[in-house]
Amino acid sequence: MATNYYSISPSDTMKMPYRESNRRHSSSSMMAPLLLSRDFDEEVDGTIEITRAQTTAEDAYLPDVGLRPWLAALGGFCAQFCSFGYMNVIGVFQTYYETHQLIDLSPSTISWIGSLQSFILAFGGLFCGRICDMYGPRWLTVPGCFLLTLGVCMTALCTEYYQFVLAQGVCSALGASALFYATTSAITGWFSKRRGLAFGVAASGASFGGISLPFVFDAVSTRASFSLAVYCVAILLFVFSFTTVVVTNSRIAPSGRQPYRFAHFYLRPYLNPVFALVTLSLAVVYLGLFVPFAFVASHAVANGLSLASAFHLVAYLNAGSFAGRLFSGMVSDKIGKFTVYILVCFMSGLVAFPFWYLSSTQAGIIIVAAAYGFASGGVLAMYPALIAHISPIREIGTRVGAVSAAIAFGALAGLPIAGSIVGGDSGNTPDYSRMQIYAGVVMMSGSVIAVLAKAKATGGKIFARE
Template structure:
């Protein structure tokens, strides 16, 4: 009887569905707070910590210097993949205003939409292949392919060609170093996972900042084609150079099934996936709309649009660090609720009612701190709920929800801007973005109460 009671206090494995019992809710919070190993039997495989014990670490240990080198490698991979994607607003501004000025915004938006869709949709393939293939080889191959995609984009002269190269090819290739770069470090860090994820995702902020500046500088001085070639070469050199450090810790037993969808039936996964869908769908909207908003609505002189993207990325560096530290102290789900609320406020409380330069800067800064940190905290929440033994595979399915959300939201927002806003009224696109974040917040609140009604617990 005592052993049964102990097992009730652990998180169920990914092959088990259990939605009842207050004992499990309290045990979930205790496992997340203490690591879940203090009272475990040697053969326990129920809690997330015991699942993590099933990983082969080789000659390196968790939380060691080498573990933080893996985190650093993941940071650089996020810098050249997600950072380049975050800087797409600079290209969007150039395409809309200069190169394809007569083409509807909706058509041009397909470049960024397809890019983000493929970046996340291919997460399932990355998750499946990671169970059988060497993560270092996968990372190097993806880095080479995404650099070649940008080089091919430099020779593209039509929108559909850019959709195929800068959009589909880059997104699919970047998915490998990106997803491996943010999930593999979780297998090496146990005590400060929130901080480790913060360091990794800070790379996307740093990358978005310098890639935005480099892209604008290259376009102004050398032309759009050379900006693509230069960035493509940088991606190949940095990505392939650091791929040897992206070493995954393999489970002692290989999975028996290539595709295991049992986790999809769990209420915890469904709640996280739903919150991710509504939060990550609008995540790229400010990056894409703010550059053209500065030109169409604010009529701001100079390159304020590019500067707003830079502000989002710079503030995102600070936001990710704060979110990581606080997640380790207060819990990733608790912080997700706070950050999602502030991200929604940046859209509905600042950007929408105040169409001026100071408000746009404030909105960009607040969204950079909060909105850009959401994806990292979602991944952290997954690691606390399921452990890290199969984190790449499970997170790959979550990233799949991002892909559909990104495609639907970006295209819907662009359609709103072209039809309702006639290309110059951004009211409804901003409202739409903010309301999606509000829906995500409601889902997170229900999820948090279902985990435990004790609000002071680490969850």
């Protein structure tokens, strides 16, 4: 098996004295986004010891250049197809379960499957990020491919509620989490000036999955059976996850095994108020972010659309997300990660309420689905890019994991809260209007917190390019 990182010795590539090499790299504009948080570069203790010579040697391979960075981006594209792409079609499964296998259960109860899936996908970063920093991405991509494929295949055999929870909500989510965090860490090391674009390209894989998987599921389930449809989904996810295993490597050599110090690795970053505010913003946004993904199809059915048309709405939503992820990634390299993140969070809330709230016709619901996909796609694309922007490069995997573990509780609570607001228990008619207000308000609140984070990062200059 090939090594899963790319390392350059001090004698390679740059035959110059250390001081000259260090001066060139420190003055380079490419390194500016990586140095917003400087505490790691200045820290040397018994746990993390990195010499300047090693750092200079690794920086000798200029980011953004050559085939290797874009292979890492391809790995990220495939990983997000398997992680958030699979998560993005939870609305298809939610609606199908409500009308087939789990018809006797309330929407709120069924939503715990998707809620647990999103929670584990996010919370897994607490462990996956640190593993990737210590050992490299392949320690995650290989088991991630196996667990994801196993979980989806087992979903095809499920008949009871607890079986869906274990297979779809736990097993496949663990695999998806490993794939996502491995590629996020790898991409960060390979890109600097074009990092926003790289994350946008990677994040578009989730939209591609969200577009293709509903059509595959609908076409096979209507002509054959639920089990065969899920097996077809499993085949697609295996192909993309295996591609992730093959193409993903890291520019930064793994640091190796280190003592596990929870407070040092996971709590120390929160002493930085910017980091703490960004995490709080994401946690609030995640309370409502996946609500339209889960309920746009069932809301459409309640407004008279056919089940097939409702499934297609999930694809329209993800088509908009594809454009939003790419666009936000490209624009963020020009006007700043904070700026784009704030805008897309506010736009997501605005689409949920009042526009989704006021939509009841088929045309209106389709427009809302595409618009929300565009805005929420920007949020999901900017989330890892923004954390990388405010973190030291050698701690990015760990810090993305720390943030993800915090926001996972928002993801866990969001769908059950929305399901409870919708109602529909004991034969009552579901009411989606209050749920739409809830989703819009929490996401706009998250954008306000992000404004405070930017103000803290820029010394009060909220219109600065940052």
